[in-house]
Amino acid sequence: MNDEEPAENISGGTAGGGQSATFDPETAGTRAEAVVDRLGEMYWTKTYGGRDAFECLVRTILSQNTSDKASQPAHDELMARYGGGEDANSEGDTDLARALADADQPELAETISSAGLYNQKSERIIALAQRICEEYGGESGFDEFVRESDPEAVRSTLLDMNGVGPKTADCVLLFAGGRGGVFPVDTHVHRIARRMGLAPADADHETVREYLERDVPAEKCGFGHTAMIQFGREYCSARKPACLDDPDACPLAGHCDQVGVYPATDEVVDPSETV
Known part of the structure; x- marks a missing residue:
């Protein structure tokens, strides 16, 4: 094996x-x-299990309607610019949700352009980041919600988010929440x-x-x-x-x-x- x-x-x-x-x-x-x-x-x-829930959500959105070969570079570029990497806009800012909530949409679209549908995906990612900051205080609060709340409640909440379909919701539950079944x-x-x-x-x-x-x-x-x-x-x-x-x-x-x-x-x- x-x-x-x-x-x-x-x-x-x-x-x-x-x-x-x-x-x-x-x-x-x-x-x-x-x-x-x-x-x-x-x-x-x-x-x-154990992956950061918001990053997992972003990664899966980037993968929608494209190949992993195209979405992986987009994810890497996004993390480098907004996730505390070498190209991050502000040193020490490692809360990805907060960084993306404040992101300039054209700049984010350019960053993730290899993933295709970059204007639509950048708008969705920013809107999701803003909602997660408003409702959970940032990525750590969202991560706690995904890992500890009732799985059906988590899935229902994720499906209520614009751009999140069943496969995306289930990937977050599996790879971030570590949910069996x-x-x-x-x-x-x-x-x-x-x-x-x-x-x-x-x-x-x-x-x-x-x-x-x-x-x-x-x-x-x-x-x-x-x-x-x-x-x-x-x-x-x-x-x-x-x-x-x-x-x-x-x-x-x-x-x-x-x-x-x-x-x-x-x-x-x-x-x-x-x-």
Whole structure:
């Protein structure tokens, strides 16, 4: 098992993420759990938590509608300018929320330009920072809220924030709050869960999340999310999954229903089109 997450993974940034944990794959009670256990053997088994909640929120917003390859430099530039790095506007100011609440929008947009949609994202980040300063006094108060309050209350509050959708809220709960039983659903997870038959073919993101959180033990949801993303990048891509040319090329072939994948005709469609 590779215990080092790649730098481009949203859970790890440049330093890797989480702490290694050990689980017994022989105890899987559902097919979804068996899939997650196999992914853990292929990649990593981690427990997450401890990341700064506001920075995690900002990082996830930067990643929206773009690749990690594009959003990571934007995050690094933002932290260097506003997070107390060498290019920070004021020495010793390490409260990221306060720094961004006072940020000049065009300057922030330029800073995060590599992430795409930089005008929209910069406006959202500043508005979120201002709200967090008003309601929680800054990033430390927000961090305490995310870590210690009822998870459903945290999720509801996050979803009430402009620009924060279910995946962003769940990533904050998982990577900052360290909450078990949270399985964020991004594009990769949404595709793979339906393609494998772990959720209905026409399920939306929230329905996929409900199925996975029901069928995967709470302590395995975190690495299930990150490892499934990596699996989607390496094997189960949207247009050319590994099984299309060679059924044996996919290490999860024995667990997959291949919904929407037709090797005989070299055709791949979204699982929802098969309903």
